[in-house]
Amino acid sequence: MGSSVKLRTGASIPAIGLGVFLAKSGKETYNAVLNSLKVGYRHIDTARMYGNETDVGKAIKASGLSRDQVFVTSKLYDVDWGYEAATSAINQSLNSLDTDYIDLMLMHHPGNRQGRKETWQALEAAHKKGLCKAIGVSNFGIDHLEQLFKYATISPAVNQIELSPFLQRTELVDYCDSKDIVLEAYSPLCKATKLSHPDIVKVAARCHKTPAQVLIRWSLQKGFVPLPKSVKPERQATNLDVFCFELDQEDMASLDSLECHGVTAWDPISQDSV
Numbered sequence: 134m135g136s137s138v139k140l141r142t143g144a145s146i147p148a149i150g151l152g153v154f155l156a157k158s159g160k161e162t163y164n165a166v167l168n169s170l171k172v173g174y175r176h177i178d179t180a181r182m183y184g185n186e187t188d189v190g191k192a193i194k195a196s197g198l199s200r201d202q203v204f205v206t207s208k209l210y211d212v213d214w215g216y217e218a219a220t221s222a223i224n225q226s227l228n229s230l231d232t233d234y235i236d237l238m239l240m241h242h243p244g245n246r247q248g249r250k251e252t253w254q255a256l257e258a259a260h261k262k263g264l265c266k267a268i269g270v271s272n273f274g275i276d277h278l279e280q281l282f283k284y285a286t287i288s289p290a291v292n293q294i295e296l297s298p299f300l301q302r303t304e305l306v307d308y309c310d311s312k313d314i315v316l317e318a319y320s321p322l323c324k325a326t327k328l329s330h331p332d333i334v335k336v337a338a339r340c341h342k343t344p345a346q347v348l349i350r351w352s353l354q355k356g357f358v359p360l361p362k363s364v365k366p367e368r369q370a371t372n373l374d375v376f377c378f379e380l381d382q383e384d385m386a387s388l389d390s391l392e393c394h395g396v397t398a399w400d401p402i403s404q405d406s407v
Contacts, residue, residue, distance in 0.1 A: 136148050136149075136376060138315055138356075138358055140237075140267050140290040140291070140315055141267075141288065141290050141313050141314075141315075142266065142267045142290055144236070144266055144267055146176065146204055146236075146237070146267075146291075146315065146358060147174070147175045147176035147204050147358075148353060148358055149174070149176065149349065149353075149358070149359055149360075149361070149372070149373060149375070150174070150176035150177060150178045150204070150206065150317070150358065150359075150360045151165070151166065151169045151174045151176065151177050151178065151360070151361070151362070151363075151369065152178045152319060152360040152361065152362035153165065153166065153177065153178065153179050153183060153185055153189065153362065154178075154180070154183055154319075154362055155183075155362070156183070156185055156362070156364055157185070158184050158185045158187070158188055159188060161364055162185040162188035162189060162192070162364075163188040163191055163192045163195075164192075164364070165192075165363070165364040165369075166188065166189050166192035166193065167192040167195055167196055168366045168369060169369050170192065170193070170196040170198060170203065171196070172366070172369055172370045172373060173370075173373055174369070174373060175198075175202060175203055175204060176203070176204040176206075176358075177189055177193070177203065177204070177205055177206070178206045178293075178317075178319075178360045179205070179206065179207050179208075179230075180207055180208035180210070180239075180241055181207060181208060181209060181210055181213065181222060181225070181226055181241075182208070182210040182241065186207060186226055186229035186230050187229045187230070187231075189205070189230060190229060190230035190231040190232060191231070193205070193230075193232075194231065200232060200233075204236045204237070205230060205232065205235055205236050205237075206235070206236060206237040206238070206239065206293075207226045207230070207235055207237075207238055207239075208238070208239040208240070208241040208271060209222050209223070209238065209239070209240055209241055209252065209256075210241045210242075210244075211241070211242065211244030211245060211248075213252070214244060214245065214247070214248030214249065214251070214252045215248040215251050215252060215255075216251040216252070216254055216255045217255075218248075218252075219251070219252040219255035219256065220255045220258070220259070223235075223238060223255065223256075223259050223264060223265065224264075226238070227264065233264075234263060234264055234265065234266055235264065235265050235266070236265075236266045236267065237265070237266065237267045237268070237269060237290070237291060238256060238259065238265040238267075238268050238269075239268070239269045239270055239271045239291065239293060240252060240253065240256070240269075240270045240271065240273075241271050241272070242271060242272040242273075242399075242401035242405055243270075243272065243273055243274075243277040243401055243405035243406070243407075244401075244405060245405075245406060246280075246406050246407070249280075249281075250284050253268075253281060253284070253285055254284075256268040257285070257286060257287045260287060267290040267291070268287065268289065268290065269289040269290045269291030269292060269293070269314070269315075270289045270291070270292050270293070271291075271292065271293035271294065271317075271319075272293070272294055272399075272400075272401035272402055272405070273289075273292050273294075273402070274305060274402040274403070274407075275304065275305055275308050276407040277402075277405070277407060278292070278308070278309075278312070278314075280407060288312065288313070288314070289314055290314065290315060291314065291315045291316075291317055291358075292305075292309050292314050292315075292316055292317070293316075293317035293318075293319055293360070294316065294317070294318070294319070294402065295318070295319055295320045295396060295397065295398050295400075296316065296318035296319075296321065296352065296355075296357055297318070297320065297321055297322075297323050297327070297348060297351075297352075297395065297397075298333075298348070298351055298388040298389065298391040298392065299323060299327060299391050299392065299393050299394075299395030300392070300393075300394060300395045300396055300397075301389070301392045302402075305402070306355075310356075315358060316356070316357045316358070317357065317358040317359075317360055318352045318357040318358065318359045318360065319360045319398070320397050320398050321348055321349055321352045321357075321359035321360065321361055322345050322348050322349070322361055322362075323348070323395065323397050324397045324398070325345075326397060327344075327348075327395075328344040328345060328348075329344070330344075330391070332387055332388065332390075332391060333347055333348065333388070335387075336380065336384045336387060336388065339384070340378050340380070340384070342375075342378060343371060345361070345368070345371065345372055346371060346372070346374065346375050346378075347380070347384075347388075349361055349372055349375045350375045350378065350379070350380055351380060351385070351388050353375065354379070354380055354385060
């Protein structure tokens with residue numbers, strides 16, 4: 134298993150990203166991103182609605198890394214739906230991040246169907262101009278994707294959804310795999326609500342790893358790109374240290390048995406209109 138995943142564009146996306154959802158704008162986000170880059174992260178996941186794109190951009194500049202060494206994702210929320218609004222929002226994100234391009238720009242959720250087509254067309258235009266190296270979606274179900282394919286001239290490279298042993302979305306995962314859509318897993322640690330689950334603890338003890346490392350490793354072995362969130366330096370380092378062990382078939386089967394549709398975040402896949 135490598136430390137990166139190939140997108141349909143030919144670009145490589147680092148196999149683990151740092152999520153900055155709920156990281157406070159200012160010092161908290163800046164320090165979290167800067168430290169993550171120091172310990173080896175090369176993939177930062179932000180969004181316009183997070184309100185911290187500026188701090189992400191400043192931290193990348195301060196890291197001393199060249200721009201092409203850091204993979205940056207951002208997202209458009211439905212307040213930016215429509216061709217002109219989405220185009221303006223993409224430019225605002227570029228300015229906030231202080232960059233000439235964004236590696237991956239996503240529609241944050243399906244939102245209202247009205248304006249969805251025009252928003253995707255704006256993303257396609259930005260991709261063709263080189264402003265967004267890859268484009269994709271987040272929180273899209275099969276029906277949402279089927280609708281998108283009716284008018285898309287560029288297929289989404291990524292679908293970012295909540296995934297964990299407790300929320301496996303097997304049908305959607307299989308569908309995305311069949312369409313060459315990479316799956317990113319947000320909330321791979323279930324917002325820390327399952328770290329003491331006996332089955333997770335048992336596997337962690339056998340592997341001499343933390344429960345968080347087990348959950349991240351499960352995502353990697355499923356072929357997902359997990360996006361664990363932490364502003365604490367020691368946890369960031371631990372969450373990244375998952376390439377030196379492997380879960381065996383028994384471990385994976387034990388974790389797979391935990392499926393319970395355990396949504397811990399919002400659920401636009403089932404709630405947003407098709």
